[in-house]
Amino acid sequence: MNKKSVKDIDVKGKRVFCRVDFNVPMKDGQVTDETRIRAAIPTIQYLSEQGAKVILASHLGRPKGQVVEDLRLTPVAARLGELMGKDVKKADEAHGPSVQSKIDEMSEGDILLLENVRFYPGEEKNDPELAKAFAELADVYVNDAFGAAHRAHASTEGIANDLPSVAGLLMEKELDVLGKALSNPERPFTAIIGGAKVKDKIGVIDNLLEKVDNLIIGGGLAYTFVKAQGHEVGKSLLEEDKIDLAKSFMEKAKEKGVKFYMPKDVVVADDFSNDANKKVVAIDQIPSDWEALDIGPETSELYKDVIQSSKLVIWNGPMGVFELEAFANGTKAVAQALADATDTYSVIGGGDSAAAVEKFGLADKMSHISTGGGASLEFMEGKELPGVTALDDK
Numbered sequence: 001m002n003k004k005s006v007k008d009i010d011v012k013g014k015r016v017f018c019r020v021d022f023n024v025p026m027k028d029g030q031v032t033d034e035t036r037i038r039a040a041i042p043t044i045q046y047l048s049e050q051g052a053k054v055i056l057a058s059h060l061g062r063p064k065g066q067v068v069e070d071l072r073l074t075p076v077a078a079r080l081g082e083l084m085g086k087d088v089k090k091a092d093e094a095h096g097p098s099v100q101s102k103i104d105e106m107s108e109g110d111i112l113l114l115e116n117v118r119f120y121p122g123e124e125k126n127d128p129e130l131a132k133a134f135a136e137l138a139d140v141y142v143n144d145a146f147g148a149a150h151r152a153h154a155s156t157e158g159i160a161n162d163l164p165s166v167a168g169l170l171m172e173k174e175l176d177v178l179g180k181a182l183s184n185p186e187r188p189f190t191a192i193i194g195g196a197k198v199k200d201k202i203g204v205i206d207n208l209l210e211k212v213d214n215l216i217i218g219g220g221l222a223y224t225f226v227k228a229q230g231h232e233v234g235k236s237l238l239e240e241d242k243i244d245l246a247k248s249f250m251e252k253a254k255e256k257g258v259k260f261y262m263p264k265d266v267v268v269a270d271d272f273s274n275d276a277n278k279k280v281v282a283i284d285q286i287p288s289d290w291e292a293l294d295i296g297p298e299t300s301e302l303y304k305d306v307i308q309s310s311k312l313v314i315w316n317g318p319m320g321v322f323e324l325e326a327f328a329n330g331t332k333a334v335a336q337a338l339a340d341a342t343d344t345y346s347v348i349g350g351g352d353s354a355a356a357v358e359k360f361g362l363a364d365k366m367s368h369i370s371t372g373g374g375a376s377l378e379f380m381e382g383k384e385l386p387g388v389t390a391l392d393d394k
């Protein structure tokens with residue numbers, strides 16, 4: 001990596017603003033998957049042991065510049081404290097006098113987690129004033145939020161203009177591992193794209209078509225493609241304004257000789273719940289008032305075969321609503337196929353895909369679980385990550 005890391009600078013006694021990605025799944029005020037918290041601990045521990053005053057900042061969810069009570073980071077601070085066996089203080093704001101006075105009270109090695117940075121409208125706008133307000137709290141900036149490195153926001157990019165800025169250990173490791181996998185990819189190279197962030201992910205497919213041999217589509221993302229194929233999708237997730245784009249990608253795949261795999265059958269339900277009525281239907285038979293919430297068994301088998309014949313697989317986004325047991329089978333089948341394919345280098349990206357693999361007890365069978373979904377995809381496409389570009393060169 002040509003960027004400075006925490007190991008290249010002296011942080012003793014310094015106030016360090018460390019951006020982490022604590023955008024973790026939550027339910028009823030509890031963290032339901034702590035992968036991202038655990039992943040950030042080596043950097044936090046290192047900074048603390050070196051005698052820095054560690055000021056952590058993160059986003060959680062998409063509160064759109066407003067305070068949303070359910071998206072406060074208080075439960076995350078508690079969980080981090082438990083995992084580290086150390087007191088982690090929490091501020092109820094992310095800058096300003098109340099935060100400043102908390103920082104003034106810190107001793108070397110102390111850890112303070114700021115409030116959700118996305119409670120401020122300036123965060124996602126990358127407002128220089130907000131970046132300055134963050135920078136005023138610290139002497140050094142460390143970016144360890146690989147999962148948010150594709151965002152040019154005030155706490156991921158703007159702040160780096162105002163402080164000496166280096167990468168954290170997780171950021172360094174992610175860039176290193178993903179960079180090595182991609183510099184000369186083993187083939188067949190397969191990308192599996194699913195999940196629900198259709199708008200974010202659909203553009204990625206264009207670039208992936210330049211790189212991969214096989215492209216597998218699943219999850220909520222699939223139905224915009226299904227519609228583009230001319231089938232009805234009922235109440236399934238759909239981005240109307242991306243249908244033409246989806247069509248153009250299928251044509252591009254054909255031109256490039258990339259094998260494009262789409263669901264052949266799906267599990268449809270009459271309600272978004274575990275108790276819903278559900279049935280398996282062919283892809284051209286989705287009833288108009290039902291919603292497709294998982295890929296079907298025939299599709300799972302097909303995807304399994306493609307995975308088994310691949311040498312490198314990147315997987316981003318679950319195949320269905322795996323959080324509900326009734327719609328977890330497709331995601332489970334893909335995870336199991338990757339676990340069984342011992343000759344295949346498997347890279348899992350995305351908060352939810354990582355959570356799924358963890359939930360199924362298959363995490364240790366994967367070659368690399370990236371903490372970034374969108375970020376790992378953009379990196380693999382060869383795009384610059386603003387959160388990395390902004391850091392100081394070596």
Ligand SMILES: Nc1ncnc2c1ncn2[C@@H]1O[C@H](COP(=O)(O)OP(=O)(O)O)[C@@H](O)[C@H]1O
Nearest residue numbers: 195196197219220317320321350351352353373
């Ligand atoms: N068919 C579907 N319909 C609606 N939501 C879906 C469907 N398939 C998957 N999802 C949802 O997608 C979410 C994950 O999407 P996303 O954030 O894009 O993935 P990741 O975090 O792995 O990048 C999960 O909460 C899952 O329930």
Ligand SMILES: O=C(OP(=O)(O)O)[C@H](O)COP(=O)(O)O
Nearest residue numbers: 021023147148350351372373374
């Ligand atoms: O969860 C994240 O992205 P991911 O779902 O692509 O892994 C990151 O924390 C970025 O969040 P964002 O997509 O709301 O900017």
